[in-house]
Amino acid sequence: MFKNKNILIGITGGIAAYKIIELIRLYKKNNANIKVIMTENATNFVTPLTVRTLSNNPVYIKQFETDNLFPEHISLGNWADIFVIAPASANTISKIANGICDNLLTSIVCAFSKPIIIAPAMNCEMWNNPIIKENIKKLEKLNYNILYPEAGFLACGTSGVGRLCPIEQICEKTYEKLKYKNKKLSNKKIIITAGGTRENIDPVRFLGNYSSGKMGVALADAAYDSGAEVVLINTFNHKSNYKTITVSSAIEMQAALAKEKQNADCIIMAAAVADFRAKKIQKHKIKKESTDDNFTIELTRNPDILTELCKTKSNNQIIVGFCAESENLLENAKSKIQKKQCDYIVANDVSRKDIGFASDENEVYIIDKNLKIMKLDKTSKKIIAEKILEFIYGEN
Numbered sequence: 001m002f003k004n005k006n007i008l009i010g011i012t013g014g015i016a017a018y019k020i021i022e023l024i025r026l027y028k029k030n031n032a033n034i035k036v037i038m039t040e041n042a043t044n045f046v047t048p049l050t051v052r053t054l055s056n057n058p059v060y061i062k063q064f065e066t067d068n069l070f071p072e073h074i075s076l077g078n079w080a081d082i083f084v085i086a087p088a089s090a091n092t093i094s095k096i097a098n099g100i101c102d103n104l105l106t107s108i109v110c111a112f113s114k115p116i117i118i119a120p121a122m123n124c125e126m127w128n129n130p131i132i133k134e135n136i137k138k139l140e141k142l143n144y145n146i147l148y149p150e151a152g153f154l155a156c157g158t159s160g161v162g163r164l165c166p167i168e169q170i171c172e173k174t175y176e177k178l179k180y181k182n183k184k185l186s187n188k189k190i191i192i193t194a195g196g197t198r199e200n201i202d203p204v205r206f207l208g209n210y211s212s213g214k215m216g217v218a219l220a221d222a223a224y225d226s227g228a229e230v231v232l233i234n235t236f237n238h239k240s241n242y243k244t245i246t247v248s249s250a251i252e253m254q255a256a257l258a259k260e261k262q263n264a265d266c267i268i269m270a271a272a273v274a275d276f277r278a279k280k281i282q283k284h285k286i287k288k289e290s291t292d293d294n295f296t297i298e299l300t301r302n303p304d305i306l307t308e309l310c311k312t313k314s315n316n317q318i319i320v321g322f323c324a325e326s327e328n329l330l331e332n333a334k335s336k337i338q339k340k341q342c343d344y345i346v347a348n349d350v351s352r353k354d355i356g357f358a359s360d361e362n363e364v365y366i367i368d369k370n371l372k373i374m375k376l377d378k379t380s381k382k383i384i385a386e387k388i389l390e391f392i393y394g395e396n
Contacts, residue, residue, distance in 0.1 A: 310342050
């Protein structure tokens with residue numbers, strides 16, 4: 001995700017400084033190179049030794065304290081691709097907004113021409129101070145990326161807005177600001193299906209499932225941001241900068257794929273396609289008065305779209321299936337990839353309430369045709385989507 005990216009972190013004096021330890025871990029887990037600047041007040045909350053150990057780099061606190069040929073506020077700024085200041089105290093925010101350069105951190109900001117992310121954290125009364133509000137507005141107008149604090153219980157014993165935003169949000173924003181430099185899929189056409197199909201019973205009823213389509217949309221967004229020509233075939237209205245085709249049933253999805261698949265480099269079947277449909281769709285609404293207590297609907301099988309795609313794919317085409325299971329996840333996923341003969345299967349456990357259907361987060365296993373398995377730990381579907389594409393096409 002952050003391979004070969006240099007992230008400079010600025011920690012200021014606030015109790016939320018301890019949370020940045022987890023942010024460093026998250027960046028490192030995603031292959032970032034990390035260097036950290038701490039204000040002197042920040043060292044009252046987190047020790048430089050802890051930060052140095054986790055970042056695998058020296059921690060920078062005072063200006064001009066090394067024999068570096070170039071001043072540190074210049075050399076560190078040249079090294080970094082992005083500067084993330086978290087937590088950002090009221091004091092540091094005010095200094096940046098007014099061009100004050102009285103420590104290493106603020107001096108780097110003044111000389112830094114690349115993206116800067118500021119994640120404030122402070123007492124709710126400080127956050128609501130009109131001077132701080134004005135300084136935040138000023139920074140936003142100057143194209144600083146502000147990640148607003150959340151409401152909640154604060155360290156000072158009060159409740160209100162001032163808590164540092166989730167570190168996952170900081171990580172996502174970091175990637176968002178860096179990813180536009182990476183157009184590694186610019187010569188690829190990628191088709192992605194999303195959402196749950198609806199199989200009509202009569203004009204007002206249908207057979208369906210709980211799929212929200214969020215994972216498919218995340219994949220389409222990720223592919224588009226990496227430069228791919230994207231076609232999203234989905235079961236709901238979705239506005240985007242790439243081509244979208246809205247369908248309802250499995251038959252309609254199959255027809256849309258048939259028109260688009262010939263020149264596609266990759267097809268990702270993230271949609272939850274119904275296995276069955278009503279054998280006969282009633283022209284008029286079925287009235288309960290016209291049925292007995294044990295009403296029966298005769299079903300027939302839908303086409304197995306994934307299997308057909310795998311049978312008819314071109315030599316260089318990549319087919320990716322999804323496997324939503326409530327038990328025996330890996331066993332069922334391995335069986336499916338062998339039976340369908342697709343290149344990859346992405347398996348997720350839909351029995352868990354914290355991931356999967358309708359959730360903004362997911363945890364999946366990616367399995368290739370050689371049964372190599374990679375687990376993607378629980379995180380946002382946005383990050384999961386990026387990692388799936390990295391797994392398929394490599395990180396370079």
